[in-house]
Amino acid sequence: MIETKNPADGSLLKTYEEHTETQLDSMLRKSDETFNSWKRYGIQERTKLLQNVADILESRKRYFAELMTREMGKPISQSVAEVEKCIWVCEFYSVNGEQFLADELIATDAKESFISYDPLGCILGIMPWNYPFWQVMRFAAPTLTAGNTILLKHATNVTGCAFALQELFEEAGYPEGCFQTIVTGHDKIEKLIASDLLKAITLTGSENAGKAVAATAASHLKKAVLELGGNNSCMVWEDADLDKYIDVMVKARMQNNGQSCIAAKRFIVVDSIYDEFLTKFEKAVSNLNREEATHEKAYITTLATTDIADTVEKQVRDSVKKGARVLVGNKREHTYFEPTILTEVVKGMPVFDEEVFGPVAAVTRAKDRDDAIAMAAHSRFGLGTMVFTEDITAARKVIGAIPDGSFFINEMVKSDPRLPFGGTKASGYGRELSREGMMEFVNKKTVYIK
Numbered sequence: 521m522i523e524t525k526n527p528a529d530g531s532l533l534k535t536y537e538e539h540t541e542t543q544l545d546s547m548l549r550k551s552d553e554t555f556n557s558w559k560r561y562g563i564q565e566r567t568k569l570l571q572n573v574a575d576i577l578e579s580r581k582r583y584f585a586e587l588m589t590r591e592m593g594k595p596i597s598q599s600v601a602e603v604e605k606c607i608w609v610c611e612f613y614s615v616n617g618e619q620f621l622a623d624e625l626i627a628t629d630a631k632e633s634f635i636s637y638d639p640l641g642c643i644l645g646i647m648p649w650n651y652p653f654w655q656v657m658r659f660a661a662p663t664l665t666a667g668n669t670i671l672l673k674h675a676t677n678v679t680g681c682a683f684a685l686q687e688l689f690e691e692a693g694y695p696e697g698c699f700q701t702i703v704t705g706h707d708k709i710e711k712l713i714a715s716d717l718l719k720a721i722t723l724t725g726s727e728n729a730g731k732a733v734a735a736t737a738a739s740h741l742k743k744a745v746l747e748l749g750g751n752n753s754c755m756v757w758e759d760a761d762l763d764k765y766i767d768v769m770v771k772a773r774m775q776n777n778g779q780s781c782i783a784a785k786r787f788i789v790v791d792s793i794y795d796e797f798l799t800k801f802e803k804a805v806s807n808l809n810r811e812e813a814t815h816e817k818a819y820i821t822t823l824a825t826t827d828i829a830d831t832v833e834k835q836v837r838d839s840v841k842k843g844a845r846v847l848v849g850n851k852r853e854h855t856y857f858e859p860t861i862l863t864e865v866v867k868g869m870p871v872f873d874e875e876v877f878g879p880v881a882a883v884t885r886a887k888d889r890d891d892a893i894a895m896a897a898h899s900r901f902g903l904g905t906m907v908f909t910e911d912i913t914a915a916r917k918v919i920g921a922i923p924d925g926s927f928f929i930n931e932m933v934k935s936d937p938r939l940p941f942g943g944t945k946a947s948g949y950g951r952e953l954s955r956e957g958m959m960e961f962v963n964k965k966t967v968y969i970k
Contacts, residue, residue: 521535521536521537521538522535522536522537522538522676522679522703523535523536524536524591524676524677524678524679524680525677526590526591526593527592527593527822527823527824527825527855528593528812528813528821528822528855530854533590533591533680534679534680536679536703537703538703538704538705539702539703539704539708541708541711544702544704544708544711544712545715547671547700547702548642548671548712548715548717548718549717550696550697550700551642551669551670551671551697551698551700551717552641552642552669552717553697554669554695554696554697554698555639555641555642555667555668555669557695558667558669558695558697558698559638559639559667559668561667563617563618563621563665564618566617566664566665566667567613567614567615567617567618567665568614569692569693569694570610570613570614570617570661570664570665570692571610571611571614572692572693573610573661573688573689573692574607574610574611574614575692576688576691576692577603577606577607577610577688578607581600581603581604582600584599584603584653584681584684584688585599585600585602585603586599586814587680587681587684588602588652588653588678588681589813589814590680591649591652591677591678591679591680591681592649592650592652592677592678592824593777593813593821593822593823593824593855594776594777594813594821595777595811595813595815595818595819595820595821596813596814596815596816596818597816597817597818597819598775598776602651602653602654603653605654606653606654606657608937609654609657609658609661609937609953610657610661612661612937612938613661613662613665613937613958614665616955617662617665617666617958620637620955620958620959621637621665621666621958621962623635623636623637623967624637628968630968630969630970631969631970632967632969633966633967633968633969634967635964635965635966635967636964636965636967637666637959637962637963637964637965638667638962638963638965639666639667639668639961639962639963640668640719640720640743640961640962640963641668641669641717641718641719642668642669642670642671642717642718642719643663643668643669643670643671643718643719643720643721643722643961644670644671644673644709644712644713644718644720644721644722645659645660645663645670645671645672645673645721645722645723646673646709646721646722646723646724646725646729646733647659647672647673647674647675647723647724647725648675648724648725649674649675649677649678649824650776650779650780650781650824650877651776651780652674652675652678652681652682653681653685654935655724656672656674656681656682656685657685658935658937658941658952658953658957659722659724659952659957660672660685660689660699662952662953662957662958662961663722663958663961664689664694664698664699665958666958666961666962667962668719668961669697669698669699670698670699670700671700671701671702671712671718672685672686672699672700672701672702673702673704673709674701676703677824677825679701679703682701682703683701685699685701686699686700686701706729706732709733709736710736713733713736713737713740713742714736714740718742719742719743719961720737720742720743720744720745720960720961721733721737721742721743721744721745722744722745722746722747722950722952722960722961723744723745723746723747723748724746724747724748724781725748726748726749727748727749727946729748730746730748730948733746734746743960743961744950745942745948745949745950745951745952745960745961746948746949746950747781747941747942747943747947747948747950747952748781748901748943748946748947748948749781749875749901749903749946749947750781750782750783750785750875750901750903750904750943750947751785751786751873751874751875751899751900751901751903752782752783752784752785752786752901752903752904752905752906752924752933753784753785753786753787753788753895753896753899753905753906753922754769754772754773754784754786754787754788754905754906754907754908754932755788755789755790755886755889755892755893755896755905755906755907755908755909756769756787756788756789756790756793756797756892756907756908757790757793757889757892757907757908757909757911757915758790758791758792758793758888758889759793759909759910759911760793760797760908760909760910761908761910761930762793762796762797762800763800765908765930766797766800766801766804767804768908768930768931768932769784769787769801769908769932770801770804770805770808771932772784772906772932772933773785773787773879773881774805774808774819774820774859774879774881777820777821777822777823777857777878777879778859778876778877778878778879778880779823779824779828779877779878781875781903781947782903782904782926782933782934782935784881784906784932784933785871785875785876785880785881785882786865786871786872786882786884786895786896786899787801787881787882787883787884788884788886788892788895788896789883789884789885789886789892790886790887790888790889790891790892791885791886791887791888794885797883798847798861798863798883801861801881801883802847802848802861805848805849805859805861805881806848806859808820808859810856820859820879821856822854822855822856823855823856823857823878824855825855826854826855828855828877828878829852829854829855829856829857829878831877831878832857832876832877832878832880833852833857834870835870835871835874835876835880836850836860836862836870836871836876836880838869838870839862839865839869839870839871839872839882840862842868842869843864843866843869844862844863844864844865844869844871844882845862845863845864846860846861846862847861847862847863847883848860848861849861849879849880857878857879857880858879859879859880859881860879860880860881861880861881861883862880862881862882862883863883864885865882865883865884866884867895867898869882872884873899873900875901889914893918893921893922896922897921897922897923899945900945900946901943901945901946901947902923902924902925902943902944902945902946902947903924903925903926903933903943903944903947904924904925904926904927904928904933904943905922905924905926905927905928905933906927906928906929906931906932906933907927907928907929907930908929908930909929909930912929915929916929923944923945924943924944924947925941925942925943925944925947925951926939926941935952935953936953937953937954938953938954939953939954940952940953940954940956940957941953941954941957
């Protein structure tokens with residue numbers, strides 16, 4: 521049995537039964553059967569259904585937002601914003617899907633030659649809890665529109681969101697079997713991946729989960745897209761406009777209670793602006809509004825589970841033992857962890873080397889720009905980097921110096937349906953969103969007519 525609980529008070533929300541192996545096999549076969557008819561739908565039919573999804577999300581925005589807030593504790597205003605972003609990605613692929621999937625003509629000595637983009641079949645999506653609608657939707661919208669079918673294995677603590685998403689697509693008119701939610705532990709995932717009926721896997725989650733899924737997928741010659749952890753650096757150069765961008769930097773770390781793979785986890789600040797940065801950063805963090813998650817003005821609420829709070833607490837404690845200093849915060853109440861700023865952070869501390877999934881900002885002093893760049897690049901992860909500076913020309917020159925999946929100048933790293941999203945190194949491989957994301961789960965077929 522799987523239970524979902526409200527992280528604010530631990531109250532039981534609902535109990536679900538795990539699917540048996542027999543049920544999972546039946547659902548996989550259903551997905552494959554549906555694929556054989558779904559792939560023959562015209563692209564205009566598919567994009568119309570996707571627009572239906574957007575329309576339903578708009579009409580029931582508050583309902584879906586409140587469900588997210590109940591299950592994982594996100595502030596209600598941020599839950600509403602998440603639904604709105606899901607509407608955006610649906611509308612993006614509804615408008616652009618036909619163009620992205622159109623045959624690409626190639627001039628050769630043939631009478632006609634082109635690339636046809638054909639769907640693969642049933643795709644397994646293993647998704648996390650921190651953005652329970654957005655993480656699923658950014659995978660589902662392009663994947664279904666390309667003509668594939670989906671099995672969703674969501675995080676257990678947001679099982680209600682998982683079933684709500686399935687109901688959403690069915691209500692929008694998608695054939696039964698296009699989108700199915702499976703409730704199972706990780707022990708049964710390996711058997712699903714081994715089945716010839718499953719064609720590929722996408723996972724957003726931890727590094728260890730990514731390694732396990734990648735190994736299983738590789739052993740069966742299955743494609744996998746992995747969006748794993750991040751330890752993003754936020755460089756603050758000496759000419760940064762703090763008055764203009766300090767709130768952006770705070771949001772980059774504290775949004776979603778710091779539970780984001782692309783959050784600014786390491787603030788690497790050039791020495792000449794270090795003191796000014798700390799003064800303004802501390803003031804802005806201290807002003808963040810703590811309320812119950814259902815309160816419209818809430819910005820800081822609880823973490824999603826006690827396990828997450830335990831991990832964050834240990835990472836901070838171990839870093840302090842190694843010399844980090846608590847400037848503000850570091851108070852724990854059950855699943856609530858106070859927004860925290862640590863200074864004197866150096867390599868070798870957990871808050872510098874590891875991904876911290878909570879509202880903890882690690883601040884490191886850099887001698888100059890070159891020192892900041894070297895420290896920013898010093899990470900096992902490679903999801904994203906941001907730099908704040910008025911010297912755009914100089915910032916452009918170091919884009920290639922840090923081998924991350926994204927590089928943002930004077931803005932927080934964020935996902936956008938129009939741009940590819942993904943990482944390098946321990947942050948995974950493959951891309952989501954944009955045309956690149958849609959191309960991950962299609963067969964790029966060469967057609968040659970003489």
